[in-house]
Amino acid sequence: MSHNSKYYVKRLTKKDSKGLTKVSDFKKSSGGDIPNNLSTSESTSNTESTVQTECLPEANVNVHVTSDESPALTLSVKKRSSVDRRKFNAAKYESAFSWLYHSSVTCGYMCKYCELFVFGAHSSCKPFVTKGVKLGTHPSRKLKKHDQSSEHKAAVQHYALSRSNVNVYQQLKAQGEDQIQYNREVVKKIFKCVDFLIRQKWAATENMAKVVKFVAGLGVKDLQQYLIQSSSHSVKYVSSSSVTQMITCISNLLERQILHDIHDKEFSFLADESADLAHRSQLSIMARFAQADQTVKTHFLGFVQLEKGTAEAIMEAIQGFLIAKDIDIANIRFMGFDGCNTMSGIQKDLQRRIRHVSPFAVYINCRNHRLALCLVHLIKQFPLLQDVDSTLLSLWKMFEFSPQKTAVFKHVQAVYGKEPLAITRAATTRWLSHLQASARFVSRYTCILDTLDDIYAQKKEPEVYGIRLAVTDKKVVATILLLCDILKPVNVLSWYLQNENINFTPLPQHVKTTTDQLHALVTLYQSDMAAANLELSETEFSKCHGLFREIDDRTDLRRRMRQDNAAVTPESFLNETGIPLIFNLIQEVEDAFCTGAPVLTAFGFLDPQNLPDTIQELGDYGKTEIERIVDFYGTPKEDTLLGHTVNVPSLMDPVILQTELNSFKIQLFMLRLKLSQFFACS
Known part of the structure; x- marks a missing residue:
């Protein structure tokens, strides 16, 4: 039988019944005889049937004796499923x-x-x-x-x-002292070349020999002499195995330095789930902590494979990873994940489980994820955004995967006297990337229409015809113009959130600036429509009248009569769709950034920009925030999760902490006063 026996069924024959229990034996074991009214042929047939069923692996035979002492044979066969539901585990x-x-x-x-x-x-x-x-x-x-x-x-x-044979250490050990010292100098320079390639994110194993020869040609005598001596045979230390060994040495050295610096220190914990080339789930882990020179840096610690995507499995993987690196998970003070429920749930998900083992840890949701999700949530209320996303993505795919169509598009742009530009991709899950894609679509709209008409006239492809219909839909075009206006202030906020050394204290002010700009945009639209001056406005939406005329010129009368494109005007679109969409976006942004950990918000009183202008107001300044910080870090913590209780002592003495914070705000005030006097004199 094959190892894949589930696809084969053995044909049972009469000889397979040899040595098995017969039906007559059941009668004998119960103290009776076979009834005489059964014919020989019927008995033989029943015997063969019984014998064959007894050969089945899942057959169960039960014998019951009735009142007339004649046995009743009951046969139950459990059918085995032929579907293999086991999951493949690479x-x-x-x-x-x-x-x-x-x-x-x-x-x-x-x-x-x-x-x-x-x-x-x-x-x-x-x-x-x-x-x-x-x-x-x-x-x-x-x-x-x-x-x-x-x-x-x-x-x-x-x-x-x-x-x-290529072990660097063994080669150095087998040579003389002078040669060893010379080789060390050579290997040291080769290590520097490897480090340079790694930092430039170049393929080290493939380019190593070329880089060494290039550096030697710049006048590095040690490498020049080494290459001359090695000209008669293959050059050592530059093969793929040697370079791989050097990369491993550099990796181990950097890892030891990072683990030595983070040992017994409080740190911020960052993690995000992704997939490798084999589509296996893995978690990238980073830590942010203070260095010896009091600078704060973020370091990548490594990847950990995830067997499951549940919060319990992720927590076990993180604990095992940190234990292997000799990092105490109780030293986590801040943690940052994305906004999915598995990571950010407050009941029994990942951030809740970490706060159970480290009660002083404060969770910070990724602000960029929140901002991107604000626009994604609008799709549920405005399905037209989904049509815009599909149109931009289909247009990009058509030119990206067809060099011939791309050549036609570039030729059309050259005919119009414009610089040949490619269509920008709009990421499906990152709506903030739609600004550049929308702006490129608007700037090359006429060229796109001519290209689609030319390609469809030659090949009559249904895909091209479908894209042509989508890009001439007035509602889709008007929505793209609207995105060009509303995504500008939103992208400014996004760039602020992507700053490596972001300060979360002034974040509410940046959010307010963004919402104020969106309110001002609505006011500008309404005033332009009231004055019938929308086409002369300074907004990108002012181009809507011109694009609508272009669509009408390129749409034949029959299709204009069948569709409702003629009923759509820029003013009606703004009143029915555009302005409500902006108001919903403002509400989404305010809801996404209005919440946060109270202790995290309390640290805002340390921002010098929030200090009062006079010394008299300094006494009452920040009292509530100081009490909140002292209450959080100056009291013991008790946390219970799933029946397990953890008791942790306070991190700081509450009296000392309150005294330090009160004195620190005075020092900040004096420092700001000196700086203002210095700039006034200069």
Whole structure:
């Protein structure tokens, strides 16, 4: 039988019943005889039927004796499901076969040893060597066959020998002291070249030899002499295995330095979920903490594989990762995740579980995610935004994946005397990227229409015709013009939130500035419509009349009669869709940034811009905020989650903390006074 036996059913024959219990034996065991009224043929048929059913793996036979002492045979057969519902787990086979890895280039699984050292007949379709293999549902036979092949064993042996031959430390140890010192200088410079390639995010293993020769050509004598001496044989220390070993050394050194700096320190914890090239879920972990020179930096700590996407599984993965790095999870003071419920839930999700083991940790939701979700939430109320997103994305795909159509588009732009530009992609999940895509669409609208007309006239493709209909929809065009206006102030807020050293204290003021600009935009639209001066306005929406005329000129009479495009005007669109959309966006932004941890908001009194102007007002300044901070960090914490209780002592003495904060605000006031006097004199 094959290992995949679920697809085979054995045909039962009469000889399979040999040695099995017969129906007559059931009668004997119950103390009775077979009734005489049964014929021999019927008995034989029943016997064969019973014997065959007894051979089934899931058959259950029950015998009941009736009042006339004649046995009643009951047969129940449980049908086995032929569907294999087991989930394929690639990690199981990768751990069992160390040579197995997933390659995104070949779109399959490869052998890391056979790919480096190919033995036997060279072929472009050799599984695991030059051709990626899809494992399927039962890959054990394929993997074991390759693992036991002679070519694979030869490649493994060759790899082991090559690793020992190119070991940098062994080569240095076997030479004389002078040669060792000389080689160290050479290797030191090669290490610097490797570090340069890594920081530039270039492929180090492929470009290493070229970079070393280039640096040597700039006048580095050690490398020049080394290359001359190595001209008779292959140059050492620049092969892929040596460079990989150097990269590992640099990685270990940097990791040791980071872990030494963060040890026993309080830090901010950052994490975000993503997927690798094999589409396996992983969590990127970063930490932000103060350095020895009192500067605050963010460091990447590593990736951790996620078996499940639940809060419990993510918490276990984080705890195991931090324990392996010798980092105390109780030292987390701030944590930042995205806004999904698994990460930000307050009942028993990730941020709640971290606050259970570190009660002084304060959760900060990613502000950029919140801002992006404000526009995403508008899609539910204004489905027209979904049509805009689909139109922009379809237009980008058509030109991105067709060089011929792109060439036509560039030619049309050149005919109009404009600089040839490509269509910008609008990310589906990041609506803030739509500003550039919308602006490019408006600036090249006439060229886009001519290109679509030319392509459709040649090939008559339905896809091109559908895009042509979408880009001549007046509501879609008007919405794109509206996005060009409303996304400008929103993008300014987004750039502020993406700043590495962002200060959250003035964030409410930046949010208010954004909402005020959106209110001013509504006022400008209403005043222009009242004065019948919308076409001469300074907004991007003022181009709406011109684009509508262009659409009418390019739409034949029959389609204009069938569609409601003629009934759409810029003024009616603003009153019915545009202005309500802006008001809803303002409400979404205010709701997204109105909430936050009270203790985090209390730190705003330390901002020098919030200090009072006179010394008399300084006494009462920040009293509520200081009490809130002292209450949070100066009292013990008790937290209970899922029946488990944690008691943590206070971080600071409340009296000392209150005294320090009161004296610090006085120092801030004096410092601001000195700075203002200095700038006044200068």
